Amino acid sequence: MKTFDYARADSAAEAVRDHAPGTMYLGGGTNLVDLMRLGVAEPDRLVDVSRLPLDRIEQAGDRVRIGATVRNSDLAADPGIRARYPMLARAVLTGASGQVRNVATVAGNLLQRTRCAYFQDVTRPCNKRRPGSGCPAIAGDHTNLAIMGASEACVATHPSDMAVALTALGAEVHVTGTGGDRVIPMPGLHRLPGDEPERDTVLEPGELIVAVELPPPPPGAMVYRKVRERASFAFALVSIAAALDVGADGTVAGCRIALGGLAHVPWRAERAEQALLGGPATGEAFLRAAEAELEQASPLPRNAYKVPLTRNLIVSTLEGLAS
């Protein structure tokens, strides 16, 4: 591991002030320390933000404000989150392990980096790690990589489960930086790779996430489901966060669908949502909506399995919510 300076910030303002080129913020470290050990991240300086007084979950009017350093386990155990935003609690609980969730912060979870094996292996080229060096995943192993919104430069996926639920819920990410404060609605924090795959998000250098705010939960039932290679402690092949509100007349009054494991961003399935609104809440309609969304898919040879997997997951999840 390359050597670096370490400092701990006492306030968000101090952390931002302390940030210079080569500086990285340290949350729980469960992703960043690993990437430093692998040689993928080589900061000159770490500013530890994990002890900032941003570790509370507060009701603010009809919204809920989750501090950036709230631990993943505390978020999932919060009675209000469990009762009113069960898809979020479930998404967090399906991620990583008890030990990791106890340490991982909300901000760090959102900003964790792709699990693409080439990205993590410094002996291989990778446009995300070394811009312009190429993307060996496209001709190589892309089994678990993107089928939506990828580019010729990068087909990585974003690995966070929590981010998928936050996308379906329409959460806002509150950020502070030298340019002032701003609010970034989800989806919108993460970006598609385009020809700049080295940029995962729209954050500017030095911008610090201070909180995530949840609007009131959408009406109807909600759920998070995750398909993976083993029953626990594995990243998603595909996941879904969905909410469905079926009116008294049996038509869809509201719906939210976000998909994980498919793209460089947590993917809001807007076409599927549009196809469903006002129509019947039937298996047939759910299938048409899933197909409308997946028309945009451009899978590679080894991840084409994700297309039918996602279609079936959308249909069975919506059927479960409708019944």
Next chain:
Amino acid sequence: MEITLQVNGKARTVDVDPRISLLDLLRERLGLIGAKKGCDHGQCGACTVLLDGRRALSCLALAVAVEGRAVTTVEGLASGDDLHPLQAAFIEHDAFQCGYCTPGQLCSAAGMLDEPGPSAVTEDLRTDPGLTPDEIRERMSGNLCRCGAYVNIVSAISEVAR
């Protein structure tokens, strides 16, 4: 950098390179070789310790970042000659073969027993479910055992959870 942390109840002050992990600090500097290095990447749980009473992976923690906090390793679980109930149950239930994963399993189980709330397999997230074997398996999924002693690990933990 000079840091002080509480290790198994004793204040320890050490001069460390910012790169050293808590795991390497415990094993190589403090002579506490209970926590094991299985993967060094967060994937196996062999290095699990308690940080301020909560289970955490010592391989992914920088020593400088845990300054001032209380660390409990497997060496600190027993009180004197009295084994921790989990240690006694692991022996009684034959919950290990080679023993390499055991310190991590023990620390993880000790932390897990105090964790509030549901898990990913809890049907109704508003409830606090009892620690059924299914719940224990899910909650302990961050601890791998190459010897496959899982069945006996779950029964040992079940006995203490009762």
